[in-house]
């Protein structure tokens with residue numbers, strides 16, 4: 001009966017109820033779409049940067065993070081990495097050697113970053129071959145006696161005055177203090193949109209790097225990628241559990257702290273905007289709920305006089321408010337869902353410089369949406385929380401309602 | 415069952431220089447089955463008296479004894495339960511819940527007592543038929559005339575089988591015909607079920623039908639007379 005009563009009471013002020021619910025719905029739609037786009041673009045960013053350089057998870061020697069030393073290495077044994085391979089959510093596993101060297105050609109030299117990679121799987125993972133602007137990607141077969149091949153970044157090539165086919169000397173420090181030195185042939189030139197990469201990257205095959213640095217069958221890192229971003233946490237903790245102290249398991253947050261920071265700040269400003277929006281709508285909701293209780297003082301007094309318990313009366317108002325909230329949520333979701341589905345299949349396309357930059361990196365210049373149930377649940381929780389917040393004062397007044405003066409019909413009886 | 419008032423006082427503005435004694439040291443006893451009219455000029459304290467009789471208002475001093483139990487000693491929850499089971503209210507402006515039909519309005523107060531749905535349905539229907547609203551069971555108050563609404567209110571007041579019904583100027587908004595009809599119904603219920611009616615009024619037509627008339631002035635009982643049965 002209370003529910004029936006509440007439902008009918010809702011429609012006594014049709015326009016007000018619909019208006020309030022619509023305001024809630026609008027706030028929910030705007031926030032939800034904004035959040036889905038935000039989280040979608042973060043995911044895309046993280047995914048892109050992971051593929052471009054760090055991967056989503058890396059396994060490293062415990063000291064490597066701080067030392068960046070070629071002495072702090074991990075095994076490249078298949079057995080060593082078997083556990084990671086067995087994890088169902090881990091989709092890609094790549095061995096790498098990352099270290100420093102001095103590149104010299106003629107009388108010019110420059111400090112560079114060496115990436116020793118497995119050419120085929122690495123290309124599948126990061127589309128490295130698409131970044132070749134002259135020359136070609138690593139050739140699959142090399143004749144014996146040929147000098148090992150390298151791909152060098154465009155900026156570096158310019159500074160050293162190099163072209164495909166030219167030779168390049170690399171010097172550095174190898175494993176356990178050995179001297180690293182080697183002569184390489186430039187197979188191709190790579191273009192990276194980011195200057196810090198474009199000016200110092202040199203790629204070679206893993207074997208060449210292991211030979212150059214005399215690491216034998218060791219690597220500096222294992223680069224892992226999971227099916228989705230959401231799997232990272234679980235995979236990382238499983239890896240930590242398994243490898244214990246022997247391996248430092250680093251997730252993307254640890255690998256790209258700048259990106260993590262940037263996302264955090266952007267997300268925070270998005271959330272502030274969202275709460276501001278809900279704050280404004282909250283005032284409307286509060287006014288409605290307050291009116292709903294104040295204008296019916298006499299009616300409530302009559303109900304109390306005829307035997308309704310105060311607690312039941314409060315319950316009635318809670319149910320009425322919950323109906324408004326639910327109405328807002330339902331309208332909001334009914335409208336937001338098709339919009340999000342549409343955006344999922346027709347993502348917002350970027351134009352201008354950003355788009356150009358993304359195209360150069362080999363990505364579609366789009367802002368994808370992320371349809372994470374958690375985002376939906378969060379919005380619903382916020383709406384319900386808002387409802388509870390707005391209800392406190394009206395309920396308090398109702399609880400203290402004075403029967404006699406309320407019966408006299410004063411709207412200000414409480 | 416009887417209601418007894420002992421030295422009942424209700425004083426407003428106690429701490430000021432001009433306290434208002436809405437009810438002033440009143441002794442009164444009303445027995446079950448009575449049909450009492452409280453009359454008096456505006457501001458004489460009728461509403462205040464009825465509210466205290468019904469346990470809605472709390473007196474400044476004195477006792478409200480129901481079968482020798484002082485209802486002022488009940489907790490809020492007990493008092494609501496007591497009111498719900500023993501006292502019915504009829505208001506000048508009918509005060510029906512606008513979103514419920516006549517039938518639902520009557521059922522609602524019975525459900526508060528915890529009766530089953532069928533019980534409520536049956537008794538509510540019976541009562542509404544008795545007050546002559548057989549054809550209007552499913553109409554909402556807005557679709558009923560004032561007289562019809564007040565009859566629904568009577569049915570609602572009687573639905574929980576109360577011992578006492580307090581009616582504060584129940585006929586003030588009604589025309590002569592509706593007033594007569596309403597009084598017929600109340601009188602019938604009083605005679606057949608022994609329900610005690612206590613109503614305040616200015617209306618001479620109502621007073622002429624009452625069995626007992628209490629004249630009230632400035633919070634004081636001026637007269638208390640038993641009238642001969644009207645033919």
Ligand SMILES: Nc1ncnc2c1ncn2[C@@H]1O[C@H](COP(=O)(O)OP(=O)(O)OP(=O)(O)O)[C@@H](O)[C@H]1O
Nearest residue numbers: 426427434435436455456457458459460461462463
């Ligand atoms: N909340 C209050 N504060 C101060 N004085 C009050 C209050 N309520 C009632 N009074 C005073 O108490 C007295 C009795 O009021 P009450 O409403 O009982 O009169 P009444 O006989 O019902 O009048 P009416 O016939 O106009 O309904 C009046 O003098 C009124 O001014």
Ligand SMILES: [Mg+2]
Nearest residue numbers: 460461462582
């Ligand atoms: Mg009055």
